[in-house]
Amino acid sequence: MESIDALPPQARFALRVVAAGLAHDDAARLLAAAPDAYATLLRTAAHRAGVALPSPGSDAALRDAALAPLVAAARGPSARRPATRCPQADVLRAFAAEALAGPLLLATAEHVADCPACLDALVRLRREGPPPAEETARPVPGRRRGASVACVALALAALGAVAWLLLRAR
Numbered sequence: 677m678e679s680i681d682a683l684p685p686q687a688r689f690a691l692r693v694v695a696a697g698l699a700h701d702d703a704a705r706l707l708a709a710a711p712d713a714y715a716t717l718l719r720t721a722a723h724r725a726g727v728a729l730p731s732p733g734s735d736a737a738l739r740d741a742a743l744a745p746l747v748a749a750a751r752g753p754s755a756r757r758p759a760t761r762c763p764q765a766d767v768l769r770a771f772a773a774e775a776l777a778g779p780l781l782l783a784t785a786e787h788v789a790d791c792p793a794c795l796d797a798l799v800r801l802r803r804e805g806p807p808p809a810e811e812t813a814r815p816v817p818g819r820r821r822g823a824s825v826a827c828v829a830l831a832l833a834a835l836g837a838v839a840w841l842l843l844r845a846r
């Protein structure tokens with residue numbers, strides 16, 4: 677079987693994050709890969725590793741069972757040294773929140789595939805949910821309530837105006 681390290685970066689990434697405990701859905705979303713593209717990526721990786729996958733469209737559990745040896749191999753240490761330096765914490769957070777795109781997304785995925793420390797950090801961030809920066813960016817509940825009170829007042833005023841126009845039209 678071909679080593680995990682010899683697979684293309686996105687396949688290495690997918691297998692390493694699944695081996696670290698995330699779901700295939702998470703791996704696909706992190707890679708911003710459509711279901712078809714993700715399935716092709718797994719199929720190519722399996723083919724190169726000499727593993728036969730069930731036909732496309734068959735049960736995901738069957739696919740996962742066929743992939744089990746690859747995922748098990750991905751739990752082992754990486755012989756590759758990351759080609760890039762560890763991303764800044766905010767880049768890793770953005771990656772976990774599916775907020776990266778393009779070359780930065782691909783470069784970060786490749787780094788994480790080959791860097792156990794960043795893989796751990798990513799899995800932790802992903803499990804913790806949205807990063808704190810996003811929490812604080814959300815509207816404060818009090819303000820939100822204020823806004824909805826204003827909306828209700830506006831709606832009542834509009835209703836009043838309509839009622840007045842209807843009465844006047846009689």
Ligand SMILES: [Zn+2]
Nearest residue numbers: 762763791794
């Ligand atoms: Zn790293």
